[in-house]
Amino acid sequence: MHGHLKYLTNALPIGCLLAAGLLLQGCLTPYESRHENQWDAREQIWMSEASQVKLRAAQSRIFDMTDRRTLLKAILSTMQDLNFQLEVLDEELGIVSGKYFAPLERPEYGYDPLYHLYDDQSLLVFSKTYLSWGPFWHRNDVVRLTVTVRPRNEKQLVVRASAQFYLRAVEDPEPYQKFFRSLEQALFLENTLAQDSQAVQPITP
Amino acid sequence: MEHKQPVWIALLLTWGLLLQACAPPQPGPDLLAPTAAQMKLRSYQSRSFEVTDPSQAMRGVVAALQDLGFIIERANEPMGLVTAARFAEPNYTDVMGITVTVRPQTEGHMMIRANAIYNNKPIEDPKVYQNFFATLERSLFISKE
Amino acid sequence: MPKTLRWAVGGTLLALLALNNGCTTPTQPAELLQLSPESPKNRAMQIRVFETPNEHELLSASAAVLQDLGLQIEESVRQMGFLRATKERSAREYGQDLNRFFMGLLSLGNFRMPVDLHQKIAAVLIARPINQDGTKHEVRIMFYRVVWQGDGQADRQYIPPGEQKMEMIRDPLIYQEFFFKLSKAVFLEAFTI
Numbered sequence: 004m005h006g007h008l009k010y011l012t013n014a015l016p017i018g019c020l021l022a023a024g025l026l027l028q029g030c031l032t033p034y035e036s037r038h039e040n041q042w043d044a045r046e047q048i049w050m051s052e053a054s055q056v057k058l059r060a061a062q063s064r065i066f067d068m069t070d071r072r073t074l075l076k077a078i079l080s081t082m083q084d085l086n087f088q089l090e091v092l093d094e095e096l097g098i099v100s101g102k103y104f105a106p107l108e109r110p111e112y113g114y115d116p117l118y119h120l121y122d123d124q125s126l127l128v129f130s131k132t133y134l135s136w137g138p139f140w141h142r143n144d145v146v147r148l149t150v151t152v153r154p155r156n157e158k159q160l161v162v163r164a165s166a167q168f169y170l171r172a173v174e175d176p177e178p179y180q181k182f183f184r185s186l187e188q189a190l191f192l193e194n195t196l197a198q199d200s201q202a203v204q205p206i207t208p
Numbered sequence: 209m210e211h212k213q214p215v216w217i218a219l220l221l222t223w224g225l226l227l228q229a230c231a232p233p234q235p236g237p238d239l240l241a242p243t244a245a246q247m248k249l250r251s252y253q254s255r256s257f258e259v260t261d262p263s264q265a266m267r268g269v270v271a272a273l274q275d276l277g278f279i280i281e282r283a284n285e286p287m288g289l290v291t292a293a294r295f296a297e298p299n300y301t302d303v304m305g306i307t308v309t310v311r312p313q314t315e316g317h318m319m320i321r322a323n324a325i326y327n328n329k330p331i332e333d334p335k336v337y338q339n340f341f342a343t344l345e346r347s348l349f350i351s352k353e
Numbered sequence: 354m355p356k357t358l359r360w361a362v363g364g365t366l367l368a369l370l371a372l373n374n375g376c377t378t379p380t381q382p383a384e385l386l387q388l389s390p391e392s393p394k395n396r397a398m399q400i401r402v403f404e405t406p407n408e409h410e411l412l413s414a415s416a417a418v419l420q421d422l423g424l425q426i427e428e429s430v431r432q433m434g435f436l437r438a439t440k441e442r443s444a445r446e447y448g449q450d451l452n453r454f455f456m457g458l459l460s461l462g463n464f465r466m467p468v469d470l471h472q473k474i475a476a477v478l479i480a481r482p483i484n485q486d487g488t489k490h491e492v493r494i495m496f497y498r499v500v501w502q503g504d505g506q507a508d509r510q511y512i513p514p515g516e517q518k519m520e521m522i523r524d525p526l527i528y529q530e531f532f533f534k535l536s537k538a539v540f541l542e543a544f545t546i
């Protein structure tokens with residue numbers, strides 16, 4: 004009997020903790036709980052040096068060419084193949100950026116929002132009283148991809164792609180590998196097209 | 209019979225008021241006409257600077273706005289237009305927006321005009337625009353060095 | 354003075370003070386658009402000077418560094434040397450969950466406090482020449498973040514999501530890291546002003 008009591012008193016704090024945890028969880032909607040929790044949200048501005056180095060390797064590819072224009076064209080067509088809406092294109096600086104919406108959040112109230120009406124390009128809604136969140140519950144659906152092209156040396160260009168998915172940086176190397184594979188194919192196509200157009204004489208009436 | 213007239217008038221008036229409450233607000237005839245005060249405001253808002261290069265003037269404007277803690281929203285060089293906004297720190301409940309235009313005037317001069325808005329209302333205090341141009345002068349001067 | 358009276362007077366004074374605080378007008382318009390005492394400090398933190406005539410290289414390298422920090426380029430106006438990049442991340446915090454839990458307990462489950470859910474961390478960057486012949490350029494970057502709250506419930510009243518707050522990021526470390534990486538990327542020293 005005594006042993007039983009002791010066991011109970013030992014288990015009590017743990018039980019209380021568990022109950023408190025459950026209660027805390029109980030306050031959350033499933034949508035909320037899909038958001039990563041942290042002690043200080045400002046920390047999100049940082050990325051650890053280790054993950055930066057690891058990511059840089061996965062996100063970059065070196066191309067033995069100097070023709071930036073052709074490479075950019077291939078990047079554009081690859082991104083279009085992947086359904087990205089292009090938003091930034093700067094040939095001189097070698098920047099391409101685009102987004103698309105992946106319907107990851109199921110609306111609870113039975114209608115689908117119209118994604119292409121959503122424009123987040125303006126700076127921000129500078130308001131305390133007017134509530135705006137784009138299409139509510141669907142900000143997580145934005146997938147973004149930025150690709151930059153920079154010269155590595157006189158003979159090579161380096162392409163770097165970085166993606167954001169469901170409020171996180173994509174850190175898995177595999178999606179990038181696939182992106183670069185499609186890019187290489189697009190580049191091959193771009194080159195053969197260029198050769199074809201050289202081979203075919205333009206017909207003038 | 210005569211004493212009944214005021215009642216009728218009162219009824220009519222009430223009815224009119226009720227109707228008014230239901231009607232959407234109508235634009236006044238002066239909606240798109242500048243008032244005399246606005247015309248005066250315009251002179252506070254504009255200043256001519258001795259700058260030849262429009263690009264230099266634009267970059268000076270952007271630098272001055274950044275010094276003042278604004279976040280640049282749009283910067284369009286061909287149109288000579290910069291828009292920026294900020295919360296009136298440290299008070300995050302107040303919002304301030306500004307539109308600056310840069311236009312070549314006579315040879316070697318640029319006309320720079322600023323319109324500032326504080327919580328949806330235009331700022332009409334000339335002192336505020338003086339402050340802005342003082343900062344702008346400094347940033348144009350620095351960039352000329 | 355009896356102790357209770359003192360307390361009462363003190364309490365009233367405090368309450369008055371709090372009320373007064375709520376009523377003061379925040380910024381006098383005449384002081385608007387004036388440089389604040391902190392602006393030289395902010396300038397020094399946000400600006401570095403590079404001895405190069407090549408503005409495009411500075412911008413292109415800046416874009417690459419922003420990418421390194423996990424940001425996505427959202428706008429580029431090369432003619433003005435302007436770049437804006439953002440990243441959207443979760444803004445949930447344990448502290449707020451706890452607060453909500455205790456508020457819920459206190460209100461016997463009738464109040465579900467909205468908590469921060471979503472944030473946009475943004476950087477606005479401007480590169481510009483700072484001497485006549487354009488051999489020196491400065492790069493200025495400003496970081497800020499906007500936070501959106503989720504929904505809540507007070508009795509039967511639904512609190513819709515989307516309340517926002519915004520703050521400038523004034524942590525010098527992030528500016529230092531950015532410029533350290535930028536100077537490495539362009540092989541140039543970054544001078545402070």
